[in-house]
Amino acid sequence: MNNSFETSSSSSNICSTWHKSKKVSMSSSHSLGYRRKPYEFVLRPNDDLIDWSIELVDIEYEKSLIESCPPKAISRNEIWRLTYMNPTDTTISQIVKSSETKNSSFTFFMQQTLMYGHKITIGVEAELKIPFLTSSQVNKNSETGQELILESGQIWTSRQSQAYEIDTVLNIPANSKIEAVWYINWVEDLEIPYKMIIKVTGKKDSVNLTTKDILVNLKNGGFDGEVHDESKSNELLVSLTGIYQGSFGMESFIQTHPI
Numbered sequence: 001m002n003n004s005f006e007t008s009s010s011s012s013n014i015c016s017t018w019h020k021s022k023k024v025s026m027s028s029s030h031s032l033g034y035r036r037k038p039y040e041f042v043l044r045p046n047d048d049l050i051d052w053s054i055e056l057v058d059i060e061y062e063k064s065l066i067e068s069c070p071p072k073a074i075s076r077n078e079i080w081r082l083t084y085m086n087p088t089d090t091t092i093s094q095i096v097k098s099s100e101t102k103n104s105s106f107t108f109f110m111q112q113t114l115m116y117g118h119k120i121t122i123g124v125e126a127e128l129k130i131p132f133l134t135s136s137q138v139n140k141n142s143e144t145g146q147e148l149i150l151e152s153g154q155i156w157t158s159r160q161s162q163a164y165e166i167d168t169v170l171n172i173p174a175n176s177k178i179e180a181v182w183y184i185n186w187v188e189d190l191e192i193p194y195k196m197i198i199k200v201t202g203k204k205d206s207v208n209l210t211t212k213d214i215l216v217n218l219k220n221g222g223f224d225g226e227v228h229d230e231s232k233s234n235e236l237l238v239s240l241t242g243i244y245q246g247s248f249g250m251e252s253f254i255q256t257h258p259i
Contacts, residue, residue: 050202050209050217054120054150057197057237061244074250077102077186079164083179083259086172094170096254098182099163104248107157112240114150114198115221150198150240152224164252179259185250195239197228208234 079100086092148156164184172178200218202209209217214236215227229237 050204053201055199057199060195062193074185076183079182081181084172085177089174091174092172096170097167099165101161101163104162105159107245109243110154111242112225113152113222115218119147119149177259178256180254180256182254184252188247190246192244194242194244198238201235211236
């Protein structure tokens with residue numbers, strides 16, 4: 001009789017998309033990194049008197065990488081291995097509670113520029129929607145109010161300690177011995193292209209800029225992204241591409257087998 005079973009600490013389905021590839025080379029170990037070629041000519045907006053408003057509207061991840069789940073992208077990270085013995089003639093129950101802290105990292109690498117010298121302030125984890133993790137699985141307090149420089153080559157990395165917990169009951173059959181192993185499903189260097197959708201508005205002398213004037217100033221300021229929506233008269237939606245890279249744990253579970 002096979003008494004092997006798994007007990008999961010989370011009901012979430014880990015089968016989303018996975019794409020493991022070569023790690024992006026990072027030049028800074030800080031939370032916010034930035035690099036610019038020394039010979040690069042930096043353009044400036046036409047008018048420095050413009051009061052800009054820059055807002056993150058959404059971030060879209062490559063859909064083709066979110067529709068399948070190759071098992072090889074997820075590794076089982078063993079936390080502990082314990083043996084339980086039941087010498088009695090009846091099944092007994094064993095309460096198992098345990099916690100483990102591991103370090104996760106989430107990196108966003110900008111490939112395109114909005115305007116040189118311009119940045120955006122956001123609650124990073126909440127608004128960047130870390131792929132494949134629910135809001136309850138990400139520590140939102142770690143990078144609240146982070147400033148992101150919207151320039152090509154800019155790197156933002158969030159490193160955080162994440163707690164994983166098991167609280168379950170193991171049923172041990174009569175006159176038997178079982179081994180219980182606690183695993184965390186771990187993903188290393190998951191890499192996915194993304195597009196940031198940014199809303200840009202501007203005022204000069206308290207007068208709203210037209211969408212056309214906004215785009216002209218962006219281009220003069222180094223903009224090399226794409227226009228996402230220019231249908232409104234005084235605001236422009238643009239998209240900037242980049243690469244997301246993450247190393248993190250998904251769900252944890254206990255697997256048992258008789259010995």
